[in-house]
Amino acid sequence: MSSETLSTSCVLDCPDTCSLEVTVEDGVIAKIDAAFDSGNPVTNDFICSKVRHFAKRVYHEDRLLHPMRRVGAKGSGAFTPISWDEAIEEVASRLGAIRDEHGGEAILPYYYGGSNGFMTDEFVDSIFFARLGASRLGKTICAAPTSAVAEDMYGKMAGVAFPDYVEADAILIWGANPKASNIHLIPYLREAKSRGAFIAVVDPVRQLSKDLVDLHLPVFPGADLPLALGMIDHWSKEGKLDRDFIEQHALGLEPLLKAASSWPLEKAAAEAGVDEVKLRELADRFASASRALLRCGWGLERNQNGGQAVAAVMAIPALLGKFGQRGSGFTLSNSGAGRMDDSQIWDRASWQTRVINMTELSVVLNTPPDPPIRGLFVFNCNPVATVPDQNGIIQGLSRDDLFTVVSEQVMTDTARYADIVLPATTFLEHRELKLSYGNYVVGATEPVIEPRGEARTNIALFSALGRAMGFTDEAFRWSEDDAREKIIAAIRLNGKPVSAEPLRAGKFHGYDFDGPAPIQFENVFPATPGGKIQLTPECLGERPYHYDPVRSEFPLALISPATSKTVSSTLGEFNLPELRATLHPGDAEPRGIKSGDRVRVFNELGEVMCHARVDERVRAGVVHIPKGAWMKSSLNQRVSTALTPTHVNVVAGGACFNDARVEVERLG
Ligand code: SF4
Incomplete structure (x- = not known):
């Protein structure tokens, strides 16, 4: 048996950006742990349980291993495998036809990329969609x-x-x-x-x-x-x-x-x-x-x-x-202390099409703008689980006149509505460079295993599509190595360039603040x-510090915070099997609800049926349903986003998940 321990970094959506050591036995991940004595400023020789168990995603039975074409009704999950050549040819020709008939803005790239870095989010993918003249996406679901x-x-x-x-x-x-x-x-x-x-x-x-x-x-x-x-x-x-x-x-x-x-x-x-x-x-x-x-x-x-x-x-x-x-x-x-200045790589400002707020996906799909969205390309994202108005999004994704491509690691709730599904690599199978938003490092990944099945990196995917559509940009001919070197050369941490060696080795690069820390x-x-x-x-805006409380006929505020089980919806395929709605005892008792009861949480947008938990740690007047749950975790295939509205914040158009107001009743 061959066994080796390899260095890499965690690039999931978390402020900590840990340094990892992954033990691989006969080409299979056997253990994921902290890199000991790595010098990483915050890892301190331990990591979270989520990433310790990330191999369950890599080897999950729902892992996508081959490109597939839909053969059943949208949402049915019925697909047949096709080759990558067929997939690229079909996606390129369908997107090209939509552009020619309805204009490039009828195509919407849909992504978030909290668990991605410079190499797999807003890089070659953006160059591709810019050349296509696609609509741009307002990334508002978090942190806008x-x-x-x-x-x-x-x-x-x-x-x-x-x-x-x-x-x-x-x-x-x-x-x-x-x-x-x-x-x-x-x-x-x-x-x-x-x-x-x-x-x-x-x-x-x-x-x-x-x-x-x-x-x-x-x-x-x-x-x-x-x-x-x-x-x-x-x-x-x-x-x-x-x-x-x-x-x-x-x-x-x-x-x-x-x-x-x-x-x-x-x-x-x-x-x-x-x-x-x-x-x-x-x-x-x-x-x-x-x-x-x-x-x-x-x-x-x-x-x-x-x-x-x-x-x-x-x-x-x-x-x-x-x-x-x-x-x-x-x-x-x-x-904000670091950045990747890609102005030497491409002219981002040349992409000047309309911007569609990602929080309003259900509105955009069901009350079409002009031109309507005819082609939706989802990657680094699972909107059916994570974006407001789940019912509206499902209705929109079910449209017969919408061509949907989903590039994903596992068969998500969104991928089930795709016309073409493309298998994507995880951070343990590809190169990545992640600017941390907490820890003062750029974390680098090196693949610790070969990509499973026919999974491809985003660079490989979008450069193949770019070539298939006849785009001549140099970026569509880059190898992963080329792309990484371009990015490393463009990174500035506290205004200073970085040395390539640690980043080529799957380690991290720290900052120099003229002192140990800012x-x-x-x-x-x-x-x-x-x-x-x-x-x-x-x-x-025009009314700074103006307060506008939510008014609703429904008495309880629904919140859907992150938990220690998932990273957004990533890992929800195995780590959050049973959805719970948690209430304060003062709200549960008058409704005759006890822990373990089956309940219906509802409002004007929809309903979620799941089990109740009664816990005084949630304040009175509030219902807590965790973020990132998958449809299969609830009793009626709906999660918290089925209850969250699509209106947006006056500041940067941010999502307003916590404006959901609901009622809860015990199911007999
Ligand atoms: S998710 Fe956060 S805590 Fe867990 S390994 Fe990754 S960076 Fe570390």
Whole structure:
């Protein structure tokens, strides 16, 4: 038996970007573990259970091994294998015919790529769709409002590195659950706590243990904005704002303070459904800490007030002047500290077709724009499971006049609606370069096994399609090696080029911050005009910090957060077999619901039938159904997205999952 241990990196949608060691026996993955003593800044010799078991996806019975053509009704899952040559020829000719008859904009590439990197997302695929004249996609399903605020307010200034959390005196975690994603933050939180740090969490669900968290504020979904404004008003009245810092480094204070003045602490606490005494304690302890650190997550953006809420929360460190020391400041996404400048590779700005918001897929497919979408190419994405209005998306994908291609690793809920299914490689079978959005590294993967079956990389797929359609760009003739070298040459980390060796070896490349890590307003600064923090950023629109609560006849707020079981919907094929709707005892008892009961969760958009869990960790007035579940996990083939609306955030058009309002009833 041959056995070898190979280095690679985890590129899944997680801030940690771990260094991995994979043991391969006779060409088969036997074990996935942390790379020990790798020097990776945060891996610290352990990884999550999700990736430990990723081989179950690689070898799953639903793994796609060959190109296939649909032979049954859409959604039936009836396909017949075809060769890659046939598949490429058919996809190229069908897309070409749609372009010729309806125009290129009748074709929509649909992708997200949270678990992809520079090589497999928005690279050769984008060049292909640009040449086709296809519609462009607004990537709004996650992180659009936070990204817009981070850009406009701070110019995406590099955030506090996770290892520096141990230096903080107070840590405020708002809308993030490091237990589900970002588990490497937990040991740093524990160490900070052991050194005496005060740790507070704002989240509708108590996710972290009581021994770690000093204060938990179970905010009602969507009420983060009044909560943050209430704290700001309190600090303003108490003279806690750092006026000198604001004067020197920030603009746009007055509109923020004016909005905050409408939310005295008592009113803010009532609107958010939290204890006023606790809110005051949080505000006072955070403001009085010398090194105060904000971990802003993505949970608070998932509602129609989300962009405004993110801005109010992200303004906090500036208002209090909490910068300039290790362990002080904020972390949101750290991806802005690095980039891949592909302007030498292709002219991205030359692709100027219409933009379609990915959150509105069901609307676009069922209430067609002009021209209607006739060709849909889905890759790096599983919209039937993850995008709002599941019923509408299924209805749209069932259209006879829609040609749908899905490139995937396993037979997902979306792939079942494809006309042509194409088998895709996993990150253990292809090369990748991933700019982490948490850990300060670029992680590189090297294939640890041969691609299963006939699975192909995205570069191989889109370059073959480009050649088949007669496009002459050099990119469509690149090998994987060529592509990787082009990207490595274009990567800049904190403005500096990288050396290729570690990235060619499946390892990682760190940053140089003129010191071991960024210290905000000491060695990293806002990349905004004039270097000023914009406390009322333009992206907030015409009514900055305006609060608009959801009004609905349905009494309970539905949230669908990430869990430790899946990465978006990846791994849902085996790791989330039974869907549960979790309610607070105060909501369950009047409805006669006990743990284990079969329940129907419903609203005007649809219904989800599953089992109930009664748990006081979910706040009253809220139903929790996990993100990323597959149709087969529920009793009626529907998941949380069947209940989520398609309206979008005024900030960057972000998805509003947490605006879903529902009722729950026990099934007999
Ligand atoms: S998902 Fe996150 S914690 Fe798990 S191995 Fe990947 S980077 Fe590490």
